[in-house]
Amino acid sequence: MTDNALRELYQEVILDHSRHPRHYGTMDHASHKAEGYNPLCGDKVTVYLKLDTDGRVGDIAFEGKGCAISQASASMMTDMLKGRTAKEAEKLMQGFLHLVKGEDASDLPEDDRERLEVMGGISEFPMRVKCATLAWHTYKNAVEEGAT
């Protein structure tokens, strides 16, 4: 039981994202940027965005140090947000937040839910939810207050 929860949390997809994070690094000429910080563990993440004039995520990158969960979550986020409209991105984020807290995420589109389901194991580890949400909150901060 316990082991299952751990294997679920640290499944291969997550470990792969954490070891080989996608869209990792700084971004020249980002239109938006924000830094996120988890005072509990000292983890830091910076999210860079190039938002199109209509708010669509033209490009996205992140860099930072952190645990496997926070790194994997940031990496998956960049994969999934790229190309989304502002409205789609918001919906994705809300669905993700529901998912990791073990709440109803059925309003997520089917294929998004399938991709994000690997993060669902975190709901069994309430102390770690903040690790998973750090990058997403930082993304939102970048959009709302991070115009460069």
Next chain:
Amino acid sequence: MNAPQKITASFDAEKARADFEILSRTVYGKPLVYLDSGASAQKPRVVLDTMRDFAQSEYANVHRGVHFLSAAATDRYEAARRTVQAFLNSAREDEIIFTKCATEAINLVSYSYLAPLIQPGDEIVLTVMEHHSNIVPWHFLRERAGAVLKWVDVRDDGSLDIEALDAAITSRTKLVAVTHMSNVLGTVTPLKDIITRAHARGVPVLADGCQGAVHEKVDVQALDVDFYVVTGHKLYGPTGIGALYAKRAHLKGMRPFNGGGEMIREVMKDRIIYADAPARFEAGTPPIIETVGLATALDYLSGFDRAAVAAHEHDLLTYAREQLRQFNWLRVIGDAPGKGAIISFEADGMHAHDLATILDREGVAVRAGHHCAQVLMERFNVASTSRASFALYNTRADVDALVAGLSKARGILT
């Protein structure tokens, strides 16, 4: 793994364990292995029972009433002060100030003692291994009064470079603030030597005894320390109660900290006459029940042969250190000679929080993070570490569980 418990002549850890009911519980179906006493220690039954009994039979506010219970509670409260006095071997009971924790005690010294003495450019010497509670109050004086913080480095093994500390003291130094024992490295500082050298230059010393007082006997008179702070909850006592020892000579000149009831002699419309120490620094109704709990915890600890307890903890440390050597992917941070029973480490490819999560599911409670010591994390170029800290109730079996958990984490994460 086969690990017979080493029983020292006069301390039996298995017997002591029975005093701590929480240690017999399970988490996630596994026996609890509590290796986070450096953050907060568990409380023996006698502390919890005494607090409840006191609240049920002798409780009232202190120093206020003439009625029976107020007198009884005041007696217990002041008896607790004498218990702390004896525990630290201070010469006078009015040199013991009750605070809510060590953090408050250090803030008290910063505000009441040091702040009025600081001119812009005056210096405070501290080490890079201080806990934030022995850093931030001095940063306040940097921000507000122009004090300069002078940092003393540690060597790569985590030991304090006493010559570097000596060299950091100048004619502008107003205080040396140093830990007795690092909460991350386990390093025990040469307090007596530090104090002798500082005093030779006319500089007072504050020692943070949060960890140190738990693991070895403290004698503030022999040390000749100016200020020594402790917190109850790391000493097997309750939260919400700590103590400051301060030399009488310093207390006499110190301005009050908080203002309110208890700390005055006379309040008039246009002036106030303050009470003498310790009351001057204990405004408001104190945590009375917790103070009684603290005294009980100190009596409990003092009831053991402290040297035998220290030998037991040292055995755990040595055993853990040997066991961890088998992992070539693990780096222990802090190997100072004579260090106390704390082991911090980082593991290749495994973040401290992931490690702690997996250990937790094995029932093993360790601390992961920066341990409120970010200056030290920077010194060793790590963002966070995992830390196992040992108390009198830990055994070699606890070390074995840690080692097994680490192997398992390695299997899952890499």
